[in-house]
Amino acid sequence: MKVYDVIIIGGGQAGLSIAYFLRRSELDYLLLDNQLEAGGSWLQTWDSLKLFSPSNYSSLSGWAMPKSKEEYPTKAEFVSYVSAYEKRYGFNILRPTEVMQVEKKQGLFKIKTNTGIFYSKTLVSATGTARNPFVPEYSQNAAFIGAQIHSANYRNADDFKGKSVLIVGGGNSGAQILAEVSKVAKTKWITLKEPSFLPDDIDGRYLFDAATQKFLGKLDDKKNVSHSISLSNIVMIESVKDARTRNVLQAVRPFKEFYENGVIWDDETKEPFDAVIWCTGFRANLKHLEPLGIVENKKIATKNTRSLKEPNLWLVGYGNWTGFASATIYGVGKTARQTVKEITEALSKHIN
The missing domain is CATH 3.50.50.60 (FAD/NAD(P)-binding domain)
Structure with a gap:
C-alpha cells in the first residue's frame, strides 16, 4: 500500500x-x-x-x-x-x-x-x-419562471440579448458581468449597500498592499486614503469604466420577493424580468x-x-x-x- x-x-x-x-x-x-x-x-x-x-x-x-x-x-x-x-x-x-x-x-x-x-x-x-456557489434565500424564489444562474455558470452575454436581466451582487464579478450584459440587455443592479468603487488610478496591487498593511497594524489611519480598504472594492477596469460612461453602474437595494414574472419591491410594485444572474459569492x-x-x-x-x-x-x-x-x-x-x-x-x- x-x-x-x-x-x-x-x-x-x-x-x-x-x-x-x-x-x-x-x-x-x-x-x-x-x-x-x-x-x-x-x-x-x-x-x-x-x-x-x-x-x-x-x-x-x-x-x-x-x-x-x-x-x-x-x-x-x-x-x-x-x-x-x-x-x-x-x-x-x-x-x-x-x-x-x-x-x-x-x-x-x-x-x-x-x-x-x-x-x-x-x-x-x-x-x-x-x-x-452561494445564492441567498428569497421569498417565493421557486415561483419565478425566468432563468436563474449563478456567476459560476455564466460564460457570456449571448443568452441575454434583448432581455430584461436582474444582476444581484456588488463585488467585482457583479460589476464586470453587469458591464458586459448591459451592452445587449436591459439591466438592473441589486446590491446590499451602495457599491464601493476604487478611484480610476488605484487597482488590486494598491488594494492588496494597503489591506496587508492594515492587517499587520502598520497603516497610519491619520494618513489613510479617503476610500475604505477592502479586498472587495470594485476595481475600475476598462469594461467597468465603459459601463460608468453608459450610466449603468446605478445600483438599488434588494427587492422584497419574487413573483411569477419578476420581483416585487418594498413598495409592492412589481417589475418583470426574464433572468436573474446571482453574483453573490461562494x-x-x-x-x-x-x-x-x-x-x-x-x-x-x-x-x-x-x-x-x-x-x-x-x-x-x-x-x-x-x-x-x-x-x-x-x-x-x-x-x-x-x-x-x-x-x-x-x-x-x-x-x-
Whole structure:
C-alpha cells in the first residue's frame, strides 16, 4: 500500500502554491485535481473575465507571470500561465481525479476518489469555494419562471440579448458581468449597500498592499486614503469604466420577493424580468471532509491553516480564516510557505 507524506486536494492557485514549496523539500507528495487540464476554477469563469491587478501582482510563487498584452491579464492569459507554471516545475499531479470523501484510518488519511483510494500521513485541502456557489434565500424564489444562474455558470452575454436581466451582487464579478450584459440587455443592479468603487488610478496591487498593511497594524489611519480598504472594492477596469460612461453602474437595494414574472419591491410594485444572474459569492467547499467530523457551521476551526481538531490536516485558500488574503493569487503564497513549513516539522517529529 503506497502511503504519501502529503496529498494535496485541488489544483488551483492554492494547491499549486503548496506543491511549489513541497517540491523544495524531500517529502513524497501527490496533488489530486478534478479538472482535465491546468487552471483550476479559472477554467469555469466567464469568458471576458479580467484580473484586477497587473501581471506582476497576479503571479504564483517562484515565477512571475509574463507581462500581459493589456494592463490587466485576461482569463485566457492566466490559465496559459498556470499551465506553463505546472510544466516548469514538473509537479506530481494526477488528473482528472475527483475526491469523494476523506476518512481517517489507523492514523492515515484514506482518500476515496473516482480513480481509486489514496493514503497519506498529512493532507492539504485546497478545493477553495468555486464548487460551492452561494445564492441567498428569497421569498417565493421557486415561483419565478425566468432563468436563474449563478456567476459560476455564466460564460457570456449571448443568452441575454434583448432581455430584461436582474444582476444581484456588488463585488467585482457583479460589476464586470453587469458591464458586459448591459451592452445587449436591459439591466438592473441589486446590491446590499451602495457599491464601493476604487478611484480610476488605484487597482488590486494598491488594494492588496494597503489591506496587508492594515492587517499587520502598520497603516497610519491619520494618513489613510479617503476610500475604505477592502479586498472587495470594485476595481475600475476598462469594461467597468465603459459601463460608468453608459450610466449603468446605478445600483438599488434588494427587492422584497419574487413573483411569477419578476420581483416585487418594498413598495409592492412589481417589475418583470426574464433572468436573474446571482453574483453573490461562494462558500467553502468542505463536503469531502465531512466524514472526519470536524466541519462545524460550514467551516473547520483552524490556527492559521492547520485544523485544530485534526492536526495533520491543513486548509489553504479558503479566505481570511485560513490565512489573510489566502483566496487571492498574490496572497496565497505566504500561507502556502508557512503551511509547508508546519507540515515538514510535523512529519519530522513523527519520524523522530
